[in-house]
Amino acid sequence: MLVYIKRSTTIMFATLAALLMGVAARGQETEKIFAQKLVDGALAKHKDVIILAMHVTPPGKTDNVIIASNIGRIGKKADEDDMRVIETGKPNLEVNKKGDHFEVELVIQDQSGKTIGAMGVVFMYKAGDDKAALQKKAEELRDEMRKQIPSIEKLFEPVKS
Numbered sequence: 001m002l003v004y005i006k007r008s009t010t011i012m013f014a015t016l017a018a019l020l021m022g023v024a025a026r027g028q029e030t031e032k033i034f035a036q037k038l039v040d041g042a043l044a045k046h047k048d049v050i051i052l053a054m055h056v057t058p059p060g061k062t063d064n065v066i067i068a069s070n071i072g073r074i075g076k077k078a079d080e081d082d083m084r085v086i087e088t089g090k091p092n093l094e095v096n097k098k099g100d101h102f103e104v105e106l107v108i109q110d111q112s113g114k115t116i117g118a119m120g121v122v123f124m125y126k127a128g129d130d131k132a133a134l135q136k137k138a139e140e141l142r143d144e145m146r147k148q149i150p151s152i153e154k155l156f157e158p159v160k161s
Contacts, residue, residue, distance in 0.1 A: 035068035035155040038145050043070055046141055049121055050101070054108065055082045056117035059153055064117065067155065078118070081105060085118040093135060101125050104138035109146050116152045119145075 053069035102125035
């Protein structure tokens with residue numbers, strides 16, 4: 001599907017890929033869930049975060065999955081590291097194999113302090129970077145989100161983008 005937009009004498013093409021990236025055709029708004037709105041807002045505010053993903057078990061389901069992220073993979077089942085963070089409440093901190101990313105995985109809680117999942121926060125990294133400072137940034141981001149989550153159900157409410 002191609003949409004033609006005339007600007008001066010130039011004709012520009014908006015492809016299906018642009019539509020999939022959230023560019024609305026003919027003024028239409030796209031819907032997403034509240035969790036994705038939180039992720040998008042956090043990424044806009046925290047420019048040093050390169051990947052952000054929320055792992056939550058949807059109400060009425062048994063599998064913990066990615067429900068919001070900036071890398072897709074929505075519905076991907078949680079791995080062992082994700083589940084360990086949720087079960088123990090202890091963060092998982094690791095440098096990737098290439099040595100250029102530092103991942104902080106933290107438990108997510110709602111406003112009442114109830115654990116509702118895990119959040120993966122990834123930063124660019126090089127040897128010698130302050131891992132404790134990156135962990136602290138991830139915790140601050142997580143805490144900002146917590147203030148906006150009254151319940152797990154809220155994460156799944158549709159919102160207009």
